Amino acid sequence: MSLPIISQRDLKTYQIVKTSTGYVYKSTYAPTGSSVFIKLLALAERNNRDHQAILRTVEYVNRTRSEHLIRIVGIFQTPNTIGIVTEWMPNESLHSLLYQRDMYPALPLSISIKILTDVAVGLSFLHSQNPPIMIQRLKPCNVLLDAQYQAKLSDFWLSDHKKVNFSKDQQEDTSVIYLSPQRLKKHPPTLEDDIYSFGMILYETLSRKQPFQEKNPLKLITEITRGIRPQPDIDDILKATSLQHIQRVNLSQLINLCWHENPNMRPTAAECLSRLNNILQSFSKEEIQHEIYTLNTGKARTMQQSTENRREFDIRYLDESWLTRSHISRAQSVPEGSIEKHSLCLGTKKEKRSDSLPVPNIKTNLPITNPKQRAGGNYGVRPIQRNEADYVSCPYLVWSVNYVDTLKRNRETILNRVTIGHLNHLIDTLRSHCLLSREDSEMINAERTLKDRTRKCLETCSEKGEETSRMFIESLCSRNVIYMHPRNPA
Secondary structure, three states, X not given: OOOOEEOHHHEEEXXXXXXXXEEEEEEEEOOOOEEEEEEEEOHHHOOHHHHHHHHHHHHXXXXXXXXOEOOXXXXXXXXXOXXXXXXXXXXXXXXXXXXXXXXOOOOOHHHHHHHHHHHHHHHHXXXXXXXXOOOOOOOXXXXXXXXXXXXXXXXXXXXXXXXXXXXXXXXXXXXXXXXXXXXXXXXOOOHHHHHHHXXXXXXXXXHOXXXXXXXXXXXXXXXHXXXXXXXXXXXXXXXXXXXXXXHHHHHHHHHHHHOOOOXXXXXXXXXXXXXXXXXXXXXXXXXXXXXXXXXXXXXXXXXXXXXXXXXXXXXXXXXXXXXOOHHHHHOOOOOOOOOOOOOOOOOOOXXXXXXXXXXXXXXXXXXXXXXXXXXHHHHOOOOOOOOHXXXXXOOEEOOOOOHHHHHHHOHHHHHHHOOHHHXXXXXXXXXXXXXXXXXXXXXXXXXXXXHHHHHXXXXXXXXXXXXXXXXXXXXXXXXXXXXXXXXXXX
16 A cells, blocks of 8 residues: 555644534644644444545545545554544635635635636546545535635545445535435435535535525425425526626536436536536636635634634544544534524534523522432433442432532532433433533543543533533432432422
């Protein structure tokens, strides 16, 4: 294998970095001093034959390099971990560019056409290989952007290996809206399926609107297979651009052909590239460079004013435990202006409460009932049958004046009892009742050790007030972690 095998000693630091679509692993490759992105394969579903097939695809593509495919630095390998190390893309993805409206309030048409042309170059390159390489997962979050907003395709090495999943932090279930009617009908994948996906990306980039957001997700597959396409009509969107009439007609025709119901009517990637190149030539290089400078300047200014867009957590090493961290799989960021119903790059549930709003500090003196009398189902917690022996071995909490003070008073008892399973269940319960925000759970799970995470969760619940503190205690009681003696609360 011509690609270098990269060990932990070759990487100076490890960080978990928050992007617009979730968390990713970032490191510094010691031999070059450059930043790299580490994509780990999930060990829980490890299949050596499939892993070797992926690595062969990576090696094959790497020998015939294209500047519009993400550059592969090497294969990350330890006794317990395997993954792919690629160059770091400082401007994240096309998804970030489209939906981080605080950072990119305006998206110049010249930049949009340039990025779409870059995608067509990469797609044409993959389709021209012998045998052709189908992406099968082409969507905005797999179109990565370098410092000059040059687009590069990622995840092309997974095209024929659908059974191999990456770690939960990097799973990207292919959204229905990017799948062709043929794929939705379970037909074998073809090159034309990639062209359909490209048509959706064309529409999404020019409209800066996620397709089908007004449609009922439960009926979406049926409507797509019946020929329904995104609204408003692409012609109405293009009328607001500065393109000449003939260019608007050509671009509209290209999009409608790309998502044509009949695969034989869809253009090839090379034909898409030719049409987009003709439109791109109407913008001068000076104009494009000026717009790139404007975008980068505005982004830098926004990032200086806010620390919410990117957060980095230092970690000592990568191991299997980090692949299953709950904060990674739950860490979804829905940028301003994007759909709140669902994320198309990483599945997420709609928040019932604003993440930025703390739970009100409800002053109550509701007693904690006897665990033997309490119905755990009241809080969405499945009741657990216990016997008297459980209460003997399970420590009880000393009641204080209220739930918040009870948590603080019994801090050490709780810290010594909670396991990783208990903590994950507790976070899930609090999240399901909107007592913890997504941001809260991310910060809790960013702590390195179990005890630190439990301590952070306890402190967070105490800060949020009585209702959250009560749920904290009730949830642990329902799991037989602790219990409240019935004589404690008056």
